[in-house]
Every structure is written in C-alpha cells, then in structure tokens.
Amino acid sequence: xxxxxxxxxxxxxxxxxxxxxxxxxxxxxxxxxxxxxxxxxxxxxxxxxxxxxxxxxxxxxxxxxxxxxxxxxxxxxxxxxxxxxxxxxxxxxxxxxxxxxxxxxxxxxxxxxxxxxxxxxxxxxxxxxxxxxxxxxxxxxxxxxxxxxxxxxxxxxxxxxxxxxxxxxxxxxxxxxxxxxxxxxxxxxxxxxxxxxxxxxxxxxxxxxxxxx
Numbered sequence: 630x631x632x633x634x635x636x637x638x639x640x641x642x643x644x645x646x647x648x649x650x651x652x653x654x655x656x657x658x659x660x661x662x663x664x665x666x667x668x669x670x671x672x673x674x675x676x677x678x679x680x681x682x683x684x685x686x687x688x689x690x691x692x693x694x695x696x697x698x699x700x701x702x703x704x705x706x707x708x709x710x711x712x713x714x715x716x717x718x719x720x721x722x723x724x725x726x727x728x729x730x731x732x733x734x735x736x737x738x739x740x741x742x743x744x745x746x747x748x749x750x751x752x753x754x755x756x757x758x759x760x761x762x763x764x765x766x767x768x769x770x771x772x773x774x775x776x777x778x779x780x781x782x783x784x785x786x787x788x789x790x791x792x793x794x795x796x797x798x799x800x801x802x803x804x805x806x807x808x809x810x811x812x813x814x815x816x817x818x819x820x821x822x823x824x825x826x827x828x829x830x831x832x833x834x835x836x837x838x839x840x841x842x
Contacts, residue, residue, distance in 0.1 A: 633676050644665065663714045666741045667706045670706070672702075673745040674705050683763075713737055772818050772822035773818075776816075776822060779818060783811030
C-alpha cells in the first residue's frame with residue numbers, strides 16, 4: 630500500500646505539468662505526459678495487486694511478493710512510458726497509425742483510460758469478495774464503496790462537467806480541480822479501507838472457535 634501511495638504522489642506531481650496548465654515547451658510537456666500515463670497504469674496495477682495479496686496466495690511482505698508487485702509495476706511503467714514517448718515523439722513511427730487527431734491516439738487512450746479502469750474494477754471485485762465472503766464483514770465496504778463513488782464523481786467532473794465549468798469561468802478553472810480533489814478523497818478512503826481490514830481483530834466464527842477449543 631505504501632508503494633501505491635508513492636505512485637499516487639508521482640501522478641500528482643506529473644499532473645501539475647500535464648493538466649495543471651504549467652507553462653512548458655511542447656517537448657517537455659510530452660515527456661511529462663508519458664511519465665504521467667505510465668505512472669497511472671503502474672499505480673493502478675499496484676492497487677489491483679494489493680487486492681490479490683489479501684488472499685494470501687503468497688505470504689505478504691516476503692521478497693517474492695514484493696518482487697511480484699513492485700517488479701511487475703516497474704515493467705508496466707517502462708513499457709507504457711516507452712509507448713507514450715514513441716507515440717509523442719514518433720521515434721520509430723510504429724504508433725503513428727494509432728493517432729487519429731492532434732493529441733489523440735488510440736494506444737494512449739487505451740493505456741490511460743481503459744487499462745486502469747480494468748485494474749480498478751478487478752480490485753473492487755477482489756476486495757468485495759474478500760470482505761464479504763472471507764472476512765464476513767460489512768463495515769469496511771462502506772469505505773470501499775465511498776472510494777469508488779468519489780473516484781467516479783471525479784471522473785464525471787473531468788470528462789462531463791469540465792467543459793461547462795471552463796466556459797462558465799472563461800477558462801480560469803476546469804473540472805481538473807474537482808477531479809484532483811475527489812481522487813484525493815478516494816485515495817484516503819482506500820487507505821482507511823485497507824487499514825480497517827488489516828487490524829487483525831476480526832472475531833473468529835463460532836464454528837472455528839469450537840474447533841480449536
């Protein structure tokens with residue numbers, strides 16, 4: 630989870646230079662955009678892997694589990710970053726066919742929006758089954774559902790309401806302000822959710838207690 634939070638910090642730093650309107654030369658902005666997309670993919674992958682870790686298929690905290698989570702995230706970060714850079718700077722021209730208009734490319738659309746959405750959905754499903762079926766609890770689901778709702782509201786501001794805010798304020802602000810705020814709320818709720826299911830104070834079912842007594 631700490632690695633996930635580090636990834637979130639990297640995303641927020643990149644957003645200052647990509648969607649924050651920070652004045653930068655075009656080439657530098659494309660570079661930050663590539664790191665931004667790569668960080669989004671890697672960070673959501675780490676979140677999904679955190680959902681899988683809860684099933685204890687591999688002991689949490691062991692070198693093997695850390696390597697599988699962090700190592701796979703690094704591979705995704707490097708691979709996604711390369712695709713984004715190659716698309717932006719056309720080093721090889723391989724991804725040029727995915728560009729449908731200036732600043733629009735199918736490959737980057739898939740990596741930036743669809744792939745993270747899949748990771749997030751799998752994380753939600755994994756944690757829902759873990760909490761309701763394995764732990765037999767309901768309370769932590771309030772935090773998880775709240776996190777998902779906050780994230781969804783942020784995306785609505787970014788992709789639906791943003792244009793109206795931008796027009797209404799003559800371009801002074803847009804939906805990105807609210808998207809950042811609601812994403813932060815979502816991350817906080819995910820942290821609270823994670824803390825609530827790792828307190829190690831779940832009451833044992835009566836059948837289990839009788840087995841060991």
